[in-house]
Amino acid sequence: MEQAKGKYLGIEIGGTKIQLCVTDSDYNLLECLNFLVGDSKQNSIILEGLRSRIATLVSKYPIESVGVGFGGPVNQKTGEIYQSFHVQGWDSINLKAWVEDLTNIPTFVDNDANIAALGEATLGAGAKYNRVFYITLGSGVGGGFVIDGDLYHGADPTECEIGHVRLSKTEGDIVESSCSGWALNKKLEAYIANDPSSILNKLTRTNKTDCSKNLMEAIAAGDTGAKKVLDDTIDDLAFGLSHVIHLVNPEIIVIGGGLSNLGTYLTSTLQAFLPNYLMATMKDKLPLIQTTKLKEMAVPYGAVVHASKSIQRTNHTK
Template identity: 45%
Template sequence: MNVGIEIGGTKLQVVSGNGQIEQRFRFAVDKAQGATGILEQIERALTQVNGQIDAVGVGFGGPVDGQTGRITTSHQIDGWTGFGLADWLRERTRCPQIRVENDANVAALGEALHGAGRGFRHVFYVTLGSGVGGGMVVGGQIYRGAMPGEAEIGHLRLDRYGKTLESVCSGWAVDREIRRALDELPSESLLKRLVGEQTSGEARFLGEAWARGDGTARRILHRLCDDLAFGLSHVVHLFHPEVIILGGGLSLIGEPLRAGVEKILPDYVMQAFQPPSAIRLAKLGEDVVPMGALSL
């Protein structure tokens, strides 16, 4: 029986199965409890796994040393810096195969093997959530550069003055852009009425407002697609993957986001690389990291 673990800043998932998820434990993360609280939750779940545990894969929300299974740091939860997670898991499961990877890499593997990347050899995955991360899979294996990491597309600079892909294409960045726009919109604005009194997560209303013809939503979405396509053009020039998969919370905007990026991307790619990579929406949803962790 394989076990897959997703450790994020707000949720923890522990799943077990052979190829597919057969058992799932889901926990909310209490930041006040730090790493210690998450480890207690993992230990509790491991005692309830049906059958003998043969291997464990982990997708961790932050930089890790994939060779040693040691956590480099977490930008969201205290207590992880330098922690030997693989050794800790080995002590509790007694199984020889333990793999710890960054969650974007693990999500990329999940989508490549079980989701929108099936059938492609070269797959690049970008997650558009509270931050922006990425992973590259070649022939069913995670592409790994020299330490301390690789495929950090969120930190790709779009200019020399500090504008990064994450600073303009993360969920938080789009939320802020919408909030600024709402301050100048009249009360009858569709986007303003959809958002209402919400003070976070405003980006989730962008797709519906776009579909209903809201001008502000269309302007913001076009800007998002343009910046994202420009950032992904560097991925095309460096790796030329067969497919680029859009995942994370912003990907729930759906077809308007996918089609927008696909339409604009050729404008930023040199003629010799035309047509550029296909653009697909992620398919696995909340299962993307757990399925990738099982596949490790």
């Protein structure tokens, strides 16, 4: 096969879904494969699924480099996994070496929130800005910071862990424990248990879905209790993000993950609450706050950007 350059493979390894996408040098999507992790949550199943799909894509496209966004802390220099918060068996595995042994293609691994930040900063909502902070509000809460097109990395082992920023001195009282998708759903379940006559409870019983999926409809129908639960959660998020603004003052904050589906309600309420926690000179100069443009493709697209930038940097230093 003619070894034409400029095709990149991006891989997302999460706790629920695995995605593999190939793009050209302009980041046009050529093909995307995905599969579910399954209930067993074992890394051996993920590796086997990756093995066959990577082989398929590598045989079809002249891949120049591979980028991987992994759901947990990683050593981005060596590719070693420190921990997965969702799947057993990943600790101390060198994912970079595993992919390179399989493909003989240079591979670059980073945390999935970092990778999503790079995707949004390059191809998404933050593409016009030089200082982009990304936060994902899903089953967990993670963050990444991009400066002039490059990811910020702190000292080993990790950085930008906005989900672990404390909301008080109490252990466990962190942004993730209040503002993640599961945390909001838990609060809403407690609310409808205490108020069975609430609009949210009636919608949840009628639609037979999680209460969080009926939240905005309930609020629109006048459920003030449900609105207070959501607003209190957004207020906690504003307090957490105020620390980010005081420390690095990004031009834009991009919100991804499942709770980004709250859309303009989330962003406008955040903008209303944030000044309560900022120093006087910053109150009238808030960062732009937007929800993700790339949505569920933020990590795969970020991974191909990471693959492209990393191989170019590697080649330049040779």
